[in-house]
Amino acid sequence: MKINSYSLDKESKKIKKDILKNISKVIDHNKYINGPENSILEKKLSSTLKSKNCILVSSGTDALLISLIAIGIKEGDEIITSPFTFISTVEVILSLKAKPVLIDIDSETYNIDISKINKKITKKTRAIIPVSLFGQPANLKELKKSIKNNKNIKIIEDNAQSLMSKHYGEYSNYFTDVSCTSFFPTKILGCYGDGGAIFTNDRNLATRIKKIRSHGSINKKDFDIQGVSGRMDTLQSSILLTKFKYLKKNLSNRSRIAAIYDKNIDKINSLLNNNLIQKPKILDFNKSVYSQYTIKTNHRDKLKKYFKEHNISTAIYYNKIVSEYSFYKKKCKFNNLKNASKISKQVLSLPINDYQSLKETKYICDVMFSFFKKY
Numbered sequence: 093m094k095i096n097s098y099s100l101d102k103e104s105k106k107i108k109k110d111i112l113k114n115i116s117k118v119i120d121h122n123k124y125i126n127g128p129e130n131s132i133l134e135k136k137l138s139s140t141l142k143s144k145n146c147i148l149v150s151s152g153t154d155a156l157l158i159s160l161i162a163i164g165i166k167e168g169d170e171i172i173t174s175p176f177t178f179i180s181t182v183e184v185i186l187s188l189k190a191k192p193v194l195i196d197i198d199s200e201t202y203n204i205d206i207s208k209i210n211k212k213i214t215k216k217t218r219a220i221i222p223v224s225l226f227g228q229p230a231n232l233k234e235l236k237k238s239i240k241n242n243k244n245i246k247i248i249e250d251n252a253q254s255l256m257s258k259h260y261g262e263y264s265n266y267f268t269d270v271s272c273t274s275f276f277p278t279k280i281l282g283c284y285g286d287g288g289a290i291f292t293n294d295r296n297l298a299t300r301i302k303k304i305r306s307h308g309s310i311n312k313k314d315f316d317i318q319g320v321s322g323r324m325d326t327l328q329s330s331i332l333l334t335k336f337k338y339l340k341k342n343l344s345n346r347s348r349i350a351a352i353y354d355k356n357i358d359k360i361n362s363l364l365n366n367n368l369i370q371k372p373k374i375l376d377f378n379k380s381v382y383s384q385y386t387i388k389t390n391h392r393d394k395l396k397k398y399f400k401e402h403n404i405s406t407a408i409y410y411n412k413i414v415s416e417y418s419f420y421k422k423k424c425k426f427n428n429l430k431n432a433s434k435i436s437k438q439v440l441s442l443p444i445n446d447y448q449s450l451k452e453t454k455y456i457c458d459v460m461f462s463f464f465k466k467y
């Protein structure tokens with residue numbers, strides 16, 4: 093048996109016909125930019141996620157960049173975020189010549205440690221970007237409470253990995269000024285290229301975001317602010333509309349797989365030795381969408397190799413934390429990131445995807461069990 097981390101090959105076999113039908117409709121009306129599928133998708137997403145505005149953009153990275161421009165980030169402003177993330181969370185801060193301030197993560201959820209944020213707030217702090225990693229929201233409610241007296245600080249969630257996740261029974265965007273997501277092909281809802289979306293309940297901010305994504309204008313009658321080329325094209329919307337129909341079913345398959353992994357990891361720990369593997373810690377008030385199922389073990393590299401020998405592909409998110417990259421080390425403000433640094437040497441993401449079967453999941457668990465028998 094050969095098991096991939098992602099299921100795009102299986103997906104294309106199942107839904108290609110449906111996708112092609114919708115692509116063909118776009119070719120017929122040929123409104124490739126700002127076509128009707130874009131507004132249908134924006135409405136569908138905003139009503140599903142109970143956000144007053146959804147604005148489609150060209151990628152998750154551009155969603156973050158456009159949001160930072162929209163809240164007026166300028167040179168020298170400080171933005172607090174996590175070092176345990178994909179590089180673009182921090183890259184966009186530097187694009188605007190602002191200063192990324194990196195704060196250590198919680199050692200169990202791998203999300204930013206909210207309790208460490210207040211000490212790092214200065215007169216220059218203008219935003220916090222909590223990253224909702226691996227499918228689970230960062231502790232947004234606590235974050236919101238902890239900065240409630242700092243009216244100048246906005247919360248911009250990097251929700252690229254956690255679309256549809258819940259926090260205290262609400263979608264995570266309920267707790268933020270702005271939430272940014274990605275439709276990269278392997279995300280929870282992935283298009284066939286690049287795409288992203290911004291969610292906000294703030295009408296003025298939404299108008300600025302709409303202008304910025306389209307060169308500083310909504311209707312081209314006037315260009316009254318500086319913008320970027322940040323639209324998502326209609327073909328991608330047509331693909332996402334097709335895939336949207338399968339989203340709930342796909343999410344329940346992911347939860348089912350996660351539950352099987354949880355059970356098997358508990359079994360391995362209790363039969364062999366309690367400290368061999370740590371399963372993902374999902375906080376009681378969170379509902380994860382399991383964009384990744386990430387375990388922590390001191391035997392990570394050997395386990396990855398063993399999986400590979402058994403034709404199971406696994407991934408490491410992230411092998412290095414942002415401040416360990418040469419360029420970013422010089423550009424970011426940080427001091428003690430010891431949890432993030434340690435965890436980056438222990439994490440391993442097991443395959444979890446929309447079309448993964450029970451048989452495949454059981455095989456992965458059996459291989460994991462046979463590996464840990466040695467310890």
Ligand SMILES: Cc1ncc(COP(=O)(O)O)c(C=O)c1O
Pocket residue numbers: 151152153154177178180181223250252253273274275276286287288
């Ligand atoms: C946490 C995080 N932030 C931002 C991004 C960027 O999204 P995109 O690839 O759509 O630009 C990603 C994508 O991998 C991500 O995982």
